[in-house]
Amino acid sequence: xxxxxxxxxxxxxxxxxxxxxxxxxxxxxxxxxxxxxxxxxxxxxxxxxxxxxxxxxxxxxxxxxxxxxxxxxxxxxxxxxxxxxxxxxxxxxxxxxxxxxxxxxxxxxxxxxxxxxxxxxxxxxxxxxxxxxxxxxxxxxxxxxxxx
Numbered sequence: 001x002x003x004x005x006x007x008x009x010x011x012x013x014x015x016x017x018x019x020x021x022x023x024x025x026x027x028x029x030x031x032x033x034x035x036x037x038x039x040x041x042x043x044x045x046x047x048x049x050x051x052x053x054x055x056x057x058x059x060x061x062x063x064x065x066x067x068x069x070x071x072x073x074x075x076x077x078x079x080x081x082x083x084x085x086x087x088x089x090x091x092x093x094x095x096x097x098x099x100x101x102x103x104x105x106x107x108x109x110x111x112x113x114x115x116x117x118x119x120x121x122x123x124x125x126x127x128x129x130x131x132x133x134x135x136x137x138x139x140x141x142x143x144x145x146x147x148x
Contacts, residue, residue: 016058019091021047049083049111057084061092064143069094074142076122076129078104086117097142099132101125 023046044052072095082098089096096117101124122128
């Protein structure tokens, strides 16, 4: 497995910095006292879409070639990743196609739709999600990968 280098991480940060919120790091005196150590909490609930996943989705979209961007992005998710990719794509003029199980929470469905993604619903099984994603990729040429 190839692990990212510090240079890879710095490059990703530079790429996504204009798009993300700088979220706070907080501590808790009460928890520090209970656990007899100093704990730090990175408050990614204050990130766009309410999750750290926006950072990775934005980096993935910005890392695509112009040709890949023309075909859009495709993924399956029932929540935060779907919203993160939908928003990152829309902010960068890239079409997002998201496969969501029909049982996904309405608030998640509404968020993904609100960010402009095309949603395809499927049965709530991994097999259905993967098959539907594969079908959309073949039809559209959309990009998916480990970062997306």
